[in-house]
Amino acid sequence: MIRAILIALISAGTLCSCLPFVSDYATSKKYLVLDSLRKGMPQTEVRRILSAEFESDTTVAVTDGDRTFRVDQYWLPTKRYKIRLYTGSGMNGQQSSSLDQLHEVQIPMLVLFDDGALRYWGTVEDFWQTEDQAVARLAPILDEEFSRAQ
Amino acid sequence: MLKWILAAIVLSSCTLSPGSQNLLRKGMSQAAVHSVLGLEAFASSKIEVPSDPINRYSVDVYVSDEDAIIKKHVFAFRNDSLLYWGLQHEFMRHPSQIINEIGSTSARIQ
Numbered sequence: 722m723i724r725a726i727l728i729a730l731i732s733a734g735t736l737c738s739c740l741p742f743v744s745d746y747a748t749s750k751k752y753l754v755l756d757s758l759r760k761g762m763p764q765t766e767v768r769r770i771l772s773a774e775f776e777s778d779t780t781v782a783v784t785d786g787d788r789t790f791r792v793d794q795y796w797l798p799t800k801r802y803k804i805r806l807y808t809g810s811g812m813n814g815q816q817s818s819s820l821d822q823l824h825e826v827q828i829p830m831l832v833l834f835d836d837g838a839l840r841y842w843g844t845v846e847d848f849w850q851t852e853d854q855a856v857a858r859l860a861p862i863l864d865e866e867f868s869r870a871q
Numbered sequence: 872m873l874k875w876i877l878a879a880i881v882l883s884s885c886t887l888s889p890g891s892q893n894l895l896r897k898g899m900s901q902a903a904v905h906s907v908l909g910l911e912a913f914a915s916s917k918i919e920v921p922s923d924p925i926n927r928y929s930v931d932v933y934v935s936d937e938d939a940i941i942k943k944h945v946f947a948f949r950n951d952s953l954l955y956w957g958l959q960h961e962f963m964r965h966p967s968q969i970i971n972e973i974g975s976t977s978a979r980i981q
Contacts, residue, residue, distance in 0.1 A: 749941040755960035756943075756978055760971065799940065841964050853966040 748798050748825075751775065755842075762839040764791065767832060771795050775830070783862045790859065791834040794867060796827040831863060887935035887944060892956065899953040901931065904946055908933065912946070918976045922968050926950055930977045947973045 751774045758767065771777065775795040783790050806820045832842045833856065841848070841856045845867065848860040887908060894907045905911060912931035920928050931946040946956040947970070955962065955970050962974025 752940065752942055752958075755958075756963070758960055758963055759975075760964065842960075843964065851964075851966070856966075 748801060751798065758839060758842060760839055760841075764834045764837050764839070767834075767839050768793065771832065776827075779867065781866050783859055783866060785855070785858055785862065788835075790840070791837075792863060792866075793832045793834075795830045795832060797830045798825045799828050800826040802826075829867065831867070833859070886941070887933050892944075895953065895956060897953055897955075900951050901929065901948050901953075904931070904948075904953055914980050916977075916980050918973065920969055920972045920976070922972055928954075928973060930973060930980065932977065932980055945974065945977045947977070 754774045777795045779794040833840045914932040917929045933944045
């Protein structure tokens with residue numbers, strides 16, 4: 722009996738110590754979705770894959786010379802943090818209580834389609850830095866388009 | 872597929888530290904990369920690149936824990952010379968077909 726209680730206590734302690742990692746694991750797992758992207762994928766398939774994990778709110782068309790590209794914006798979580806809100810002063814017999822709120826820092830990821838096929842994806846900084854010159858030329862246009870859209 | 876994430880959580884002290892990659896340079900040997908990063912790779916493998924069967928390719932896989940998000944980093948070598956490094960999906964979007972193929976193959980490395 723005592724052995725069973727001890728095992729239960731140790732198991733509970735181990736599980737509690739793992740809890741902080743659970744949300745991190747969930748966020749980390751989202752990033753695995755990016756690994757399934759391949760250049761040339763159809764826009765519908767990319768949208769199906771990404772919208773299952775990431776929020777998307779903007780789509781724009783950008784033109785470079787005589788070519789028009791479609792660009793979707795998704796929001797990637799980069800960090801999670803907890804804020805504890807206190808209510809009541811806890812003085813003069815008032816009861817104080819607290820509420821934990823989980824916040825997520827997100828950055829925009831742009832997904833570029835050329836004639837309905839996936840061409841490139843990443844942050845605006847990635848677009849500026851890519852060795853793909855046709856994509857890099859779009860960086861200043863995207864910078865302007867998406868800063869206007871937000 | 873998620874094995875390396877779980878391993879990284881358990882062995883969080885064995886993950887890439889932020890900034891260590893800034894010291895890497897293209898052309899470094901595999902041993903030099905290990906030395907700069909101060910760690911052995913989580914996984915290491917020789918790979919075949921269909922569009923370049925003449926040269927010898929290999930990849931090392933590391934994990935990082937940046938802002939509590941665990942990511943898989945791939946370091947690709949051609950003839951023991953550092954060719955490209957980055958996150959798995961960064962290989963897939965690169966303009967070079969060879970780097971795309973390395974990314975595709977390294978996705979299968981557990």
